[in-house]
Amino acid sequence: MTTSSETRDLVVVTGASTGMGAATARELAHRGFHVLAGVRRDSDGAALRSAHIEPVILDITDPDHVAALAARVTRDPRPLRALVNNAGVAGAGPIEATPLSAWRHIFEVNLFGHVAVTQALLPALVRSKGRVVNISSLNGKVSMAGYGPYAASKFALEAMSDALRNELAPHGVRVVVVEPGGVRTEMSRTGLTALSRLDAAMTPELNARYGDLMSAIPSHVAAFTKAGVTAEVAAKKIARAVTDGRPRTRYVIGATAAFLIRASRVLPDRVFDRMTTSDLRKHYPAGARGRTTAAHTG
Numbered sequence: 001m002t003t004s005s006e007t008r009d010l011v012v013v014t015g016a017s018t019g020m021g022a023a024t025a026r027e028l029a030h031r032g033f034h035v036l037a038g039v040r041r042d043s044d045g046a047a048l049r050s051a052h053i054e055p056v057i058l059d060i061t062d063p064d065h066v067a068a069l070a071a072r073v074t075r076d077p078r079p080l081r082a083l084v085n086n087a088g089v090a091g092a093g094p095i096e097a098t099p100l101s102a103w104r105h106i107f108e109v110n111l112f113g114h115v116a117v118t119q120a121l122l123p124a125l126v127r128s129k130g131r132v133v134n135i136s137s138l139n140g141k142v143s144m145a146g147y148g149p150y151a152a153s154k155f156a157l158e159a160m161s162d163a164l165r166n167e168l169a170p171h172g173v174r175v176v177v178v179e180p181g182g183v184r185t186e187m188s189r190t191g192l193t194a195l196s197r198l199d200a201a202m203t204p205e206l207n208a209r210y211g212d213l214m215s216a217i218p219s220h221v222a223a224f225t226k227a228g229v230t231a232e233v234a235a236k237k238i239a240r241a242v243t244d245g246r247p248r249t250r251y252v253i254g255a256t257a258a259f260l261i262r263a264s265r266v267l268p269d270r271v272f273d274r275m276t277t278s279d280l281r282k283h284y285p286a287g288a289r290g291r292t293t294a295a296h297t298g
């Protein structure tokens with residue numbers, strides 16, 4: 001691969017201000033690409049900018065931003081090698097207690113935003129026989145109490161990716177899904193801020209039903225994230241999804257994710273439910289544990 005700035009192939013990474021997106025932008029620049037790194041604030045762009053990382057202002061739910069990105073790619077003579085759809089928001093909370101506006105926001109970012117950017121960049125990707133890399137999650141394959149809205153958005157992203165892979169195969173564009181387990185990034189913090197807002201808005205009736213679950217989620221997320229990998233480790237795997245000559249359809253990040261995805265395939269639903277429930281139960285307030293067991297194993 002060439003290394004002069006003018007001849008490097010292009011890669012787009014969305015959600016590059018922090019976490020895996022920032023680490024992936026750096027990893028791909030290191031591997032010889034010119035990275036168009038999507039950020040929502042000038043200050044994040046300034047922190048990221050380097051010889052081979054060019055920040056672009058990109059809220060993936062803003063059609064003007066998406067159109068500007070497509071125009072930026074089109075007027076560049078260099079081929080677009082890959083689009084990494086990485087931007088994402090957390091979405092923990094019980095199904096019943098999560099307002100529809102929050103559901104819609106999660107899907108706007110975690111699904112429709114990626115569809116919009118993919119549609120806008122596909123003409124360039126088809127020309128270059130490039131690649132779409134969708135950052136899904138362990139929760140794109142496994143759903144459990146307290147994580148329904150996020151998991152639903154990632155399951156939908158997986159379904160979209162499977163269809164897209166088959167639609168684009170005849171046109172030489174590969175579609176790859178990356179499924180991380182716990183990764184130590186900003187997401188646990190921003191997710192908990194959203195969860196506190198949800199908690200504060202819960203009615204006494206919802207509190208009676210889900211109060212114990214709501215108090216378990218922060219500790220469960222913290223334990224899961226602490227046991228996870230760094231953004232840099234995840235970025236190396238994402239970079240492989242971008243550069244492997246014959247990429248797999250899916251790359252899983254982390255042993256826990258690999259184990260849970262496999263277990264969810266082979267175990268009957270109720271056995272798998274008991275496994276995820278007992279893991280969550282460790283984080284319930286002490287007095288709630290008996291109730292939870294009864295509720296989930298009946």
Ligand SMILES: NC(=O)c1ccc[n+]([C@@H]2O[C@H](COP(=O)([O-])OP(=O)(O)OC[C@H]3O[C@@H](n4cnc5c(N)ncnc54)[C@H](OP(=O)(O)O)[C@@H]3O)[C@@H](O)[C@H]2O)c1
Nearest residue numbers: 015017018019020040059060087088137182183185186187
């Ligand atoms: N961390 C984990 O354990 C984990 C596990 C599995 C999958 N994932 C997935 O990995 C991806 C990266 O997450 P991360 O863990 O690196 O979290 P992160 O540090 O919170 O990064 C999320 C990125 O998405 C951006 N973003 C949010 N809304 C956006 C929008 N409307 N338009 C454009 N960008 C937007 C954020 O930008 P701002 O800074 O401007 O908000 C940020 O750059 C996500 O898709 C996430 O679902 C994470």
